[in-house]
Amino acid sequence: MFLFDFLKSLDKLLYELMSWLVFYPITLWRALRHPLQLMCYADRELGDAPEEQYTDTLSPPLFLLISLLLCHGLELGVIGQNALIKSRVGLDALISSDSNLILFRLIVYSLFPLLMSVRLLRRKKQRIDRDTLRGPFYGQCYLAAPLALFLGLGGTMLLAPHKPLLMGVGGVLLISATMVWYGGMQMIWFGKQLGIGRGAAFLQASLAMIEALGAIILVIALV
Numbered sequence: 001m002f003l004f005d006f007l008k009s010l011d012k013l014l015y016e017l018m019s020w021l022v023f024y025p026i027t028l029w030r031a032l033r034h035p036l037q038l039m040c041y042a043d044r045e046l047g048d049a050p051e052e053q054y055t056d057t058l059s060p061p062l063f064l065l066i067s068l069l070l071c072h073g074l075e076l077g078v079i080g081q082n083a084l085i086k087s088r089v090g091l092d093a094l095i096s097s098d099s100n101l102i103l104f105r106l107i108v109y110s111l112f113p114l115l116m117s118v119r120l121l122r123r124k125k126q127r128i129d130r131d132t133l134r135g136p137f138y139g140q141c142y143l144a145a146p147l148a149l150f151l152g153l154g155g156t157m158l159l160a161p162h163k164p165l166l167m168g169v170g171g172v173l174l175i176s177a178t179m180v181w182y183g184g185m186q187m188i189w190f191g192k193q194l195g196i197g198r199g200a201a202f203l204q205a206s207l208a209m210i211e212a213l214g215a216i217i218l219v220i221a222l223v
Contacts, residue, residue, distance in 0.1 A: 020058065024066055027057040028149075031142050035185050036192065039139030046135055060141030067145040068105050071152025072098065078160050108216050109148045113140030115212045116186060123194055123204065136193075143185055150178040183209060 030038045042060050045053045053059065058066065076098070117136035121128050157163065157171030183205060190208075191201030 020066060023056075023058050024063070027063050027142075028067075028146065030057065031063075031146050035143055036189060038142045039189065042139040042142055043135040046138065060138040060145075064109060064141045064145040064148060065102075065106060067149040068102055068109065068152070071149060071156070072102055072105075074153065075156050078156050105148070108219060109144050110141075111215045111219070112144045112147065112212045113137045115215060116140050116189075116208045119204065119208045119211065120190065120193055123190075143182060143189075147178060147182045150174055154178065 027038075038057075041057070057063075081098075114137060117133055117140055118128060120136050121132055126132050154171040154173075154175035157167050157174065160167060186205035186208065187198070187201045190196070190204040191198060194201070194204065196204070
């Protein structure tokens with residue numbers, strides 16, 4: 001009986017892992033081509049039964065996690081082990097393995113969805129609880145995943161040893177384009193969600209970005 005249960009669990013795990021090869025590119029394509037529609041989709045799916053949610057895409061938190069895993073794998077292949085893992089000074093000692101580093105980055109990039117969602121609910125004057133926060137947070141994870149993926153790729157291009165000049169320039173351009181895209185999507189999202197004009201939406205998006213970057217700088221400063 002134990003062996004049968006183990007094989008059945010292994011079967012489900014293998015299928016789940018292999019399905020990522022199909023649904024990650026699909027989710028990434030939809031996040032880049034129709035990001036706002038995908039964010040609305042994330043909110044709608046939360047109303048379904050758990051087993052019926054996100055049947056044709058990856059769930060938002062999983063999408064973000066896999067993006068970070070891809071970036072980390074690329075970093076290991078091009079640059080090598082991160083200096084944070086090698087360091088034993090202060091709180092750096094807590095990041096003693098690749099899994100800890102991935103978890104740390106997951107927390108850092110999750111601050112963007114969290115603080116964007118909190119600002120939206122505050123502007124809507126809605127009560128902030130686990131239910132009201134989940135919808136915008138999940139939607140924001142669909143934007144945070146491409147942000148993490150392309151910032152990680154751009155950073156790897158910049159830090160690659162013995163890189164040609166063109167690669168370094170490409171890294172800077174990729175990081176810049178990613179930040180512009182992310183900021184633009186936030187402006188449109190705040191505008192649609194709050195029913196405000198471009199100027200006010202730009203202000204809300206900018207303030208949310210400043211809050212998120214400030215929180216990230218604080219977290220990074222601790223390590």
